[in-house]
Amino acid sequence: MNAEIIAIGAELLLGTTVDTNSAYVSRQLTACGLGVGRVTLVGDDPEQIAAAVREGLGRADLVICMGGLGPTLDDVTREGVALALGRPLEFHAALLEQIAARFAAMKREMPESNRRQAYVPAGARVIENPRGTAPGFIVEDEAGTVVVLPGVPYEMRYLCEHALIPYLREERGITTVILVKTLHATGLSESMIGELIADLMNQENPKVGISAKQARYELRMSVRAETYTEAEALLTATSSTLAERLGANLVGAEPLAATVVKLLAQRNLSLALHEATPVAPIFRAMTAVRGGADAIAGVVVHPLDQAADEDAAVALAHAGATNVLGRWRAELGLGAQPVSSPDPSGLTAVCVALVTPDGLVRQVTRRYDLRLPEGWDFVATLALDLMRRYLQGEQA
Structure with a gap:
């Protein structure tokens, strides 16, 4: 029916x-x-x-x-x-x-x-x-x-x-069971994920679909079975297949920000932020999650006051993360710094740096269209995923 x-x-x-x-x-x-x-x-x-x-x-x-x-x-x-x-x-x-x-x-x-x-x-x-x-x-x-x-x-x-x-x-005798489960992924483009799981998307049961938002992806699995136990088994098997295909790019059952907040709490770590924009996308994303505000030891919002190219943005992101790490004596310092102006294509390079008390530094630079309202949300995704991978033990 x-x-x-x-x-x-x-x-x-x-x-x-x-x-x-x-x-x-x-x-x-x-x-x-x-x-x-x-x-x-x-x-x-x-x-x-x-x-x-x-x-x-x-x-x-x-x-x-x-x-x-x-x-x-x-x-x-x-x-x-x-x-x-x-x-x-x-x-x-x-x-x-x-x-x-x-x-x-x-x-x-x-x-x-x-x-x-x-x-x-x-x-x-x-x-x-x-x-x-x-x-x-x-x-x-x-x-x-x-x-x-x-x-x-x-x-x-x-x-x-x-x-x-x-x-x-x-x-009407409707007894069939349909269960739906959502897993979250990031780090790959929607098209790349689609190619990796194309066979799962084409099959009828279980069925897998993708929704994209600011470089974060929801993978919806729906299964149909005659009993709840059978449906659960199908979901478990499909989840395992997705984990094998996507590897570290699979965040899990919780959205990215919630996963980061949970990992920080599990390891009893505090985070200090340095964000070079009044939008403060990382702070905004984390505080939108229950417990997110408690994980943040402090935040500095310091917009760029002089011209900076990409090399300068990398140095400033590193320096900002190091500064807030010491200022609030946090276990992790995270800095985000854009260059002062977009390139001819309209994209702006943004560097994100993660610093730990032992001096370990992880950093990544990506280009986004920050003229768009959701442009800074992509920056938050980049920063949170960098931190997630560190907290889950992924090698740099």
Whole structure:
């Protein structure tokens, strides 16, 4: 059984509301063994909703709609689904009584417009909503199954967990297990990683995919099996294969910054930073992680006050790391220094140096487009990965 999701609401198309509901439902469906093939955003228009439902049923066994079940005139999901399935809307007196009772419990008078919420397509199974006034419903049609849930997140989540998932498992016999695990990597380009694991990306089960962000990569593994134990075994085997293929470039199950903070804590080491930019990308990346601020003994932010070429940047990064190491008596000093101006291509050389109390120095220079807002994030990745490799014992 495969599924599609339709998120409904003009606010989603305008960008004033972010569609978090679809991500949540996708995770829930994946956990119970259903693959989600597509997520569609549709505005508050019954014809557009009907078209999206018909198209979804043409591809999938199950279509889940969310949103547009409120009492106002722009809440037209009921009409759209009914139109798609060629069914009239039917009034349910019992639903109206439940809605009225909820208003009475809140000691408020029910507006007449809430009567709209007591209509569902003919033959639909009503999903009562104890968290709000918008009931959901399930329509089992020869074209496929349509489940409609309210768009208010806490109402949707409750009905998903207490109605949708039980319906799929108990009545539709969905027993397959799908597990998803993410590993993190860096140090190689996305294309290089893709070449190393091309066979894993092409196979159906387990399936591996890559997402890239500022020279950090998420390797998502998804496996399908009949039991949890079988799925776990497949994940373990695939994780081992990735470790063999990527070697030291595989960070692990935690993101890069979290891994560095964890390694520092395990070895009871403190870190001092020297960053030659007000952006302070390394400090920013580390303090965004729980425990990151505790690992930093001190930080100096000292923008370049005179012209520096690449040789000077290397020397300044080294000197900065050495200075903060002694100033805060830390176990590790890390310095980041860009040259004073980009080269003709627009790229700026940045040197990162790591210094230890015994005088060991590791340094690396890369070129980035620092005109871009995310350019400094690449610098943070470079610095954190240099430190990770040292902390994990990789030889220079």
